[in-house]
Amino acid sequence: MPTPDRTSLDEIVRAGRDLLESDGVDGVTMRAVADRVGVRPPSLYKRVRSRDDLLRLLAETTVADLAGRLDAVAAAGSGVDAVTRLGDLARALRSFAHERPAGYGLLFSPPSAARLPPETLGPSTAALFGVVSEIAGPDEALEAARTVTAWVTGFIAMELSGSFQLGGDVERAFDFGIARLGAALARPVAG
Amino acid sequence: MPTPDRTSLDEIVRAGRDLLESDGVDGVTMRAVADRVGVRPPSLYKRVRSRDDLLRLLAETTVADLAGRLDAVAAAGSGVDAVTRLGDLARALRSFAHERPAGYGLLFSPPSAARLPPETLGPSTAALFGVVSEIAGPDEALEAARTVTAWVTGFIAMELSGSFQLGGDVERAFDFGIARLGAALARPVAG
DNA sequence: ACCTGAACACCGTTCAAGT
């Protein structure tokens, strides 16, 4: 005799997402998720292969949210110059990290097991890559994009982990970095 | 009646360090460490307050190793120009990360619980800070150091997590980043 | 067909009892 469904994958993912931000990755236990959706832990395995699988699902929904945000920023900025758009994108990424630090951490410093296949991150950084290509020119687009991505993710990681302990103005350091990188990556003007 | 000591803090830390690099942070369990030093898990608590405490000890010895390495590079480079020395330091940090990725990860993307007080990382980056000050000048030393540190740690994090999936030459991207950053941070030559 | 309790193999940690 079939039993009516008492939960759904969507509900499980939503519960996981909430726990992720409120209690960190370690707080996303099968027990805690099961409690939230009103079911016993073993039942979760009907919709999810394992805890790692659930974390991967959380990473996927997070990357989709992030890509949407960055694409919107990129679209809004058509017309303004590329270095300004680069700054807008970097700031949008940083805002996202501030709003959802645990979700951001799942994408950019994942606890090894739940790591997404690296290409999954592609969409979220496509906009960034486009602007950087425009600034640096096609020959050095890849190197320039890697430089910017390394800088912005490194900056955010330091910020989130509290590594900026020498005082000073973190906003100013961010603006400084964007300005200098923008200038440094610009392709030499063709004579 | 006293029992002769069957292990020591040193031996425990050494076992922890070995497990860290062979099995990752998650492999550093109290059981695994106890097995290695030939003792039962509860005995470890005579020398170590908790697993987190042990991880902190591992982070401390790692940061000391790293600081020694960077200081040596800085000392060896006296005389050569600052941008070259900056490259040498960045490459030394990167080599260290390649040799001991798990130890490096413990310092620069720690599993929250074992995080060192941020200022503990100071010594290891003092050399870097010095060279950057020389390049950027005192007024922007802090912002410039943050830019370089963010870039190099971000680059290494991406590399270690396999995020460079678009092909291309990672070495070239690293050299590109160093060269452009070095140029971008240089203080305008006083007229 | 989904849900559950019971069970298993792991954790970190505490503590009374041994020497």
Place this chain on the structure above:
DNA sequence: ACCTGAACACCGTTCAAGT
């Protein structure tokens, strides 16, 4: 004074038994 077995409270996960 150090070491140990037993125990506790947690994990993730499996599975036979319920409806």
